[in-house]
Amino acid sequence: MRIECPHCGERDRREFYYVGDAVALARPAPDAGPDAWDDYLHNRDNPAGDTNDLWYHEGGCGAWIVVSRNTVTHAVHRTKLAQKAAS
Amino acid sequence: MARLIALGAFGDLLPLQVGDVTCTEVVRETLFSVAPYRGQQKAVSAGLKTQLGLTLPAVGRRRAAGDVICQWIGHDAWIVSAPVTLDGLAAVTDQSDGYATLEITGASVEAVLARLVPLDLRSATFKVNHTARSLLGHLPVSITRTGPQAFEVMVMRSMAASLVHDLQEAMTGVAARGSA
Ligand SMILES: [Zn+2]
Numbered sequence: 001m002r003i004e005c006p007h008c009g010e011r012d013r014r015e016f017y018y019v020g021d022a023v024a025l026a027r028p029a030p031d032a033g034p035d036a037w038d039d040y041l042h043n044r045d046n047p048a049g050d051t052n053d054l055w056y057h058e059g060g061c062g063a064w065i066v067v068s069r070n071t072v073t074h075a076v077h078r079t080k081l082a083q084k085a086a087s
Numbered sequence: 088m089a090r091l092i093a094l095g096a097f098g099d100l101l102p103l104q105v106g107d108v109t110c111t112e113v114v115r116e117t118l119f120s121v122a123p124y125r126g127q128q129k130a131v132s133a134g135l136k137t138q139l140g141l142t143l144p145a146v147g148r149r150r151a152a153g154d155v156i157c158q159w160i161g162h163d164a165w166i167v168s169a170p171v172t173l174d175g176l177a178a179v180t181d182q183s184d185g186y187a188t189l190e191i192t193g194a195s196v197e198a199v200l201a202r203l204v205p206l207d208l209r210s211a212t213f214k215v216n217h218t219a220r221s222l223l224g225h226l227p228v229s230i231t232r233t234g235p236q237a238f239e240v241m242v243m244r245s246m247a248a249s250l251v252h253d254l255q256e257a258m259t260g261v262a263a264r265g266s267a
Contacts, residue, residue, distance in 0.1 A: 063162035
């Protein structure tokens with residue numbers, strides 16, 4: 001699998017560290033209540049299909065990247081700096 | 088008073104020659120990382136222009152003014168080889184003892200690096216002053232082309248000996264095959 005880093009271009013998967021669902025970027029408000037925080041911290045979907053994950057370009061530029069990909073076909077649809085996805 | 092012995096980060100591991108490839112230490116006594124605060128990149132570039140005579144290079148590039156270099160080293164980060172004052176514009180951190188840098192040169196240099204680095208470093212795609220963050224073996228490095236048969240490799244100083252070890256193995260392997 002190869003991932004397109006917005007800074008570095010297409011790189012081998014071994015340069016990246018997988019972090020998890022990009023839902024981590026959608027942090028609830030401090031007073032959102034225990035259900036919202038429980039969901040944010042612990043509950044993740046496990047779809048067979050399209051996902052948005054966070055990957056860290058550890059063996060490269062050090063950027064956090066949102067990778068939209070398909071877990072069935074292994075196609076990588078698009079990538080975006082987490083910095084831009086979150087702001 | 089005690090007489091101190093000055094040693095580079097690579098100690099007596101360099102210079103190293105195997106076949107037609109040579110590694111030598113590059114000594115830059117001053118290194119500062121520059122990480123512009125959000126929205127301050129243009130102001131940082133202008134500050135560097137005034138203080139050092141060069142602006143921030145693009146992602147994946149190095150720029151030089153005389154002996155001073157400014158090199159992209161990662162997400163929103165550059166390294167400069169001279170002191171700069173960028174109060175309120177960027178996080179500036181002294182890295183002078185943080186990195187070790189060597190230059191590797193020779194006719195077979197691309198064949199040596201091809202054994203270790205998962206990038207296409209041939210001159211058609213990776214030209215002089217192009218720089219990349221990647222892995223050399225297991226080591227995170229910055230690689231910069233400095234000439235037709237010359238590259239600079241920068242690693243965290245603690246990994247200097249590992250860098251020489253990996254390069255020496257690759258240099259020996261390439262040399263054993265004869266011409267590149
Ligand atoms: Zn990258």
